[in-house]
Amino acid sequence: MKPLDYVRNIEKIEVELTxxxxxxxxxxxxxxxxxxxxxxxxLLRDRTDAGSSYYNRIKGFGPEDLAELDTLLSHYPEAAPCFDMTPHYMTEEVARALCEKGFIPAEQLAFLYVHPQAMVEQSTGFQIERVTEETAEQYIEWIRKSAGGLRVTRDMIARSREYFYREDFLNYMLSIDGKPASMGSLFLSGEDGYLANDYTFPEYRARGCQSALIKRRLTDAVARGVTTVYTDVEFGSASHANMERAGFRMAFLNTYWIAK
Structure with missing residues (x-):
């Protein structure tokens, strides 16, 4: 595929995942x-949480949309949105227009891709399980723990648990000696997949947990007919290195513009 093909595919599946x-x-x-x-x-807009930069984003904004900038902003009366900018739209005119409205480039993410192959999992002593209906609440407890003790009610669990064992959203738990060590997700859309929600508990970092989870998810993606898998990472991070070792390559580097 051409570079802009990857951009379009990533933008599409990233909206679905959102x-x-x-x-x-x-x-x-x-x-x-x-x-x-x-x-x-x-336009992504969350009517319950106007302050979330993830759920209130403008995607695909470019030079041809400059005349509509005020109209686009009017869709966010409570708080300014985040402009999710891909590089082919990031011109000098666009940058000046956003700066004049009080927006600054605040964060960047590297978006990567790989055409996956099934991988032979090495014996590591890790136990990797896919989340099922029976283990969904256990996985939610891992999420709660990873978020520093997030308060989770029974209503929240009842509303969310079914999403963690869907056939288009596969979630994985990696244990060491029976204890929670690492987790990650694989979102599926047709022949495309997306690795997301990678997290390793601090005491188990630098032990190969995420590399093992990446291999497992890519192997499962191949088994389901997926031809391209995407992900996003902080540029230069440990996650970036893990993905590169698994064969991922750079598609583009985007920039999030937020209001000062």
Missing amino acids: RLNAARSLVNIPRQLEVLPAGGTV
Whole structure:
């Protein structure tokens, strides 16, 4: 594929994943995420949480949309959105327009891709299980622990648990000596997949947990007919290195612009 093909595919599957993340969120009030096409852009807007830069984003904004900038911003009356900028739209005119409205480049993410192959898992002493209906609440407890003791109610669990064992959203738990060590997800959309939600508990880092989970998820993706898997990482991070070792290559580096 050409470079812009990867950009378009990633933008599409990333919006689908954002919809799912909104639906499964462990929050007191269910998210009301809207995905609104507006000219050449896509607006993500959460009516329950106007301050979230993840759930309130403008994607696909470029030079052809400059005249509509005020109209786009009017869709976010409570708080300014985040502009999720891919490099082919990041021109000098766009940058100046965003700066004039009080936006600054605040964060970047590297988006990667791989055409996966089944991998032979080496004996590591790790136990990797896919989350099932029976273990969904256990997995939610891992999520709660990873978030520093997030308060999770029975209503939140009842509303979210079914998302963690869907056939298009595979979640994995890696244990060491029977204790929670690491976890990650594989989202599926047709022949595309997306690795997400990678987390290793601090006491188990630098022991190969994520590399083992990446191999397992890529192997499972191949078994389901997936031809391309995408992910996003902080550039230069340990996760970036893990993905590169597994064969991932850079698709593009995007920039999040937020209001000062």
